[in-house]
Amino acid sequence: MAWYEVNYSCGHSDRIQLYGKHTEREKRIKYLEGTLCPDCYWKKIQEETKQTTKEFEMPELTGTPKQVQWANTIRADTIKAIVERKDEYVNKSDITEFDEILGCLISNFRDAGWWIDSRNVSNNSILAQAQESLRQAPKREAMKTVEAEALEEATVYPEKQIISTPATIEIRENTIYVFFEKELTLINLMKLNEYKWNGSKWAREIVKTNGAVVDRAAEIGNKLLLAGAPIRIINNEARQKAIDGTYEKEHLRWISRQINSGRLVIRHELSDYLYNQSKQITGAKYDKDFHAVIVDPMYYEEINIFAKTHGFRFTDAAQEQMDKERQARENAKTIRPVAPKGEEIGKEGEILDDLLDEK
């Protein structure tokens, strides 16, 4: 092994390491001195790619800048190789309409990733894929028109439009997805309405206490319209309700059950008044982790009055817990304690009074 100075044909030189027999090294140096240095070679490839891309009017590829740069050279090499052997492909009979297929390959295959994945695929196979794409083209075109029409039909523009591009609202099972071009006022609106950014869209999962998913989609659509954003909702019912504000409002006042403790959690819209009222319930405590007031279901009578007065609803689990407490209390009122045989006890009435006072 030794270091050698190599003078490339482009005039640049470099020190490189060579291994093997002396005569082999000499041969290798001679060969390298007839080539361009790696930098100049890469520039030459880039230049050729540029020319081929221009010559065949190839559209820009989509992907990351590095992917696109790489895919551009693969595409240029592939197209050039295919064109050079046109006669061969045409004579092989399978490929009729060569020019149309080539045109399709150039204009429809714009994903850099596809070209990179195809770098070791035979040109025959690439042409076959382009031929299939060409066969599907009329259908694709027709679909495009229908799709554009359907999307336009699903888009509504507010009178006082402030935002230029529509916000898209999608319902998928129990989740609502919203997407729009970055816009601070809309981002705040999403956060206020409990939507979370999932990396590509704003999303909110709708659970039973939030009401119907169509109503929630209509609600966010309505708020976006009022904020001056055009909206696009494929779901007709949600779109109509968003336009005329006829969705059922989200019920925000709920009493639910804490899973582990069986205690009840009081949730409501931001309101000092409701907070103070809920704190009046015996034993009520504010829980920092839950950001809510927690109460003990043993005070079900007070909780019931609070709920009725302020329009709170109970979740099924919370209602069940309340019923259980009441049942337990009612049973407690009717027990008949029996004294062990041979022992004296006080009058029945006294014991019952004691039990009641323990409240």
Ligand SMILES: [Zn+2]
């Ligand atoms: Zn050079």
